[in-house]
Amino acid sequence: MARFKAPRGTQDVLPIATPRWQYIEGKFREICALYGFREIRTPTFEETELFTRTTGETTDIVTKEMYTFTDRGGRSITLRPEGTAPAVRAYLEHNIGADLPVAKLYYVGRIFRYERPQAGRYREHNQFGVEMIGSGEPSADVEVISLAHQFLSSLGLSGIELRLNSLGGPEDRPVYREALRKYAEPFVSELCPECQVRYEKNPLRMLDCKVERCRELLRDAPGPAEFLCDECRAHFETVQRSLEGLGISFVLDPRLVRGLDYYTRTVFVFQTPLLGAQNEVCGGGRYDSMVEELGGPPTPALGFGLGVERLLLTLERLNIELPAEPKPKVFVAAIGSEARAAAVKLLADLRRYGIASESDFTGRSLKSQMKLADKLGAEYVMIIGEDEVKQSVVTVRDMAAKEQRQVGMDKVAEALELDRVAGIADNSHA
RNA sequence: GCGGGUGUAGCUCAGCAGGUUAGAGCGUCAGGUUGUGGCCCUGAAGGCCGAGAGUUCAAGUCUCUUCACUCGCCCCA
Structure with a gap:
């Protein structure tokens, strides 16, 4: 039994699974490039105040989900619980807005929230995100939403539902706030203590x-x-x-308000029916006031965050095939210590040619090495024993064809590159 | 944050009303005679039965606590 375990709510992504992660990350980068979004990488932690001010003092995230600590310099630091505020901070800090009229940024990163873990909900999870800063045009909303839509469909996802709502702008917010207060007034005393505070400070949060x-x-x-x-x-x-014009279907959801304070106007989520309560795979919206609130000029913006773990879970539940681990083309088997030395040299040569090659590093029998080669899925096994060393050749076995022949030691790489399977099969004497 | 379920070898799971050295399949390793894989056969290694405490002559099996995972609700990605 292992002495240490990964902390609650975290997980190890093992080699069997990493190709899937690499694949969807590659796909996301590809589509971001297609839309003209450029990658930004921001720190894993920020000053705590960045989040309390933007996400909102009364939100769940700020009140009970942040990983906050004091560093050795006495600063209050928080592991980022979301990706938008850091991107906006970086946007302002480096005056990215001065460069182009609209900043189109994307990121891939880890997010931390102290929550009760479940399938599709972790204390550390990964998000793909996009931020488009500097446009208040509806076309920007469409740009961001259609990017998410295209990304999700490019993976072959089906059954994903886009839900839309509008929270209104800074002018409407006070009106709505009052309306909510008025609605709740008759039963304020029946609300939980937390909501009574919300009633005063931020009625919108009563809804979650x-x-x-x-x-x-x-x-x-x-x-x-x-x-x-x-x-x-x-x-x-x-x-x-x-969106209708682009054939992107959606449903209006008047109850959709999002749990972060900074949202304004358009908000949206992509939901999957396959993850139970953790059905939200991608969520985002406009945050037209954040840039200004963080000390910049009035600058409308919007973006989304997309949960990588949830995306992978959904893909798995749909039985969508994703790439598996790569296999070596060649396995080099050696018999005896003299041959081992030649094998080391051969391996190096193969790899210099860019041929993915594996070998045995435990000194086991040829039979065991063959088994290993088979298990690893090598196309060819190159066998070097006493005879081969003497004659300066290698025995090349085509595993699928079960045929083998000998090739000059200094010409193996070329042989593989040039005559491939056919050449080996034709000359076989197996 | 609330409510339920589960926790035995690397993996998937058995383990009968508490009773001797805890099992299977898969996987791993080694063999099945000279330097050759996938099938088959044989054998081996591998378990503080999640952790801690309690009840009992005796606990994987009962009780409590704790940790972790998991399902539902809510919120979120």
Whole structure:
């Protein structure tokens, strides 16, 4: 039994699985490039205040899910619980906005939240994310949403549902806030203590309370979309019409409010029916006030975060085939110590030619080496024994054809490259 | 944060009402005679029965605690 275990809510991604991760990450990068998004890499941790100010003091994330600690210099540091604020911080710190009219950024990174783990929910998870900073046009919403859509469909996902809502702009928010207060006024005293605070400070957050009673009371509360100003309504409608025009189907969800304070106007999630309660694979929206709140000029922006673990789980549940581990082309087997030396040299030569090659490093019998070669899925086994060393040749065996022949020691790589299977098969004397 | 389930070899699981040295399949390793794989056969290694405490003459098996995983609800990616 292992003495140490990975901390609760974390997991090891083992070699059998890493090719799948590499594949979807590659796909994401490919599509981001297609859309003109450029990669940004930000630190794993930031000043705590970056998150408390943007995500919101009363959100679940800030109140109970952050990994916060004081470093040796006395600074309050937090492992990033989301990717947007760090990207915006970097955007401002390096004045990226001065470079191009719209900054289109993407990232791949780890996210940390202290939550109760479940399938599809971890304390450390990975997100692909995109941020488009500097455009308030509906076309920007469409750009970001269609990128996510294209990425998900490129993996062969089906059954994913896009849900949309609009929270309204900074002008509408106070109106909606008041409406919510008015709605809740008759039963404030029945709300949980936490919600009574929310009622005062941030009524919107009452909507994601976990207490059963609060949820009942607020079930029929008005949604933000009922209070949009004309401009916001027009914006939202343009987004919808454009998506329709692109054949991207969606459903409107008036209850969709998102658990982070910084969202404004358009918000969206992509949901899968396959992950139970962890059905949200990708979520995002506009955050038109964040740049300004962090000390920059008024700059509209939007983006999304996409859960890599959830994506992989969904793909697995759909039985979508993803790449497996690569196999060596050649396995070099050696018999005896003299041959071993020649094998080391041969391995080096093969690899210099770019031929993926493996060998045995435990000094076992030829039979065992053959078994190993088979298990690793090598196409060819090159055998070197006393005879081969004497004659300066190697015996090359085509594993699938079960045929073998001898090739000059200094010409193996070329032989493999040039005449391949056919050449070996033709000259075989197996 | 709330409610349920599970925890025995690397993996998937047995283990009958608590009773001697804890099992299977797969995997691993070694053999089945001279330097050759996939099938088959033989053998071997590998388990503080998640951890801690308790009940008992005796606990993998009962009780409690704890840790972890898992399912549902909520929130989130």
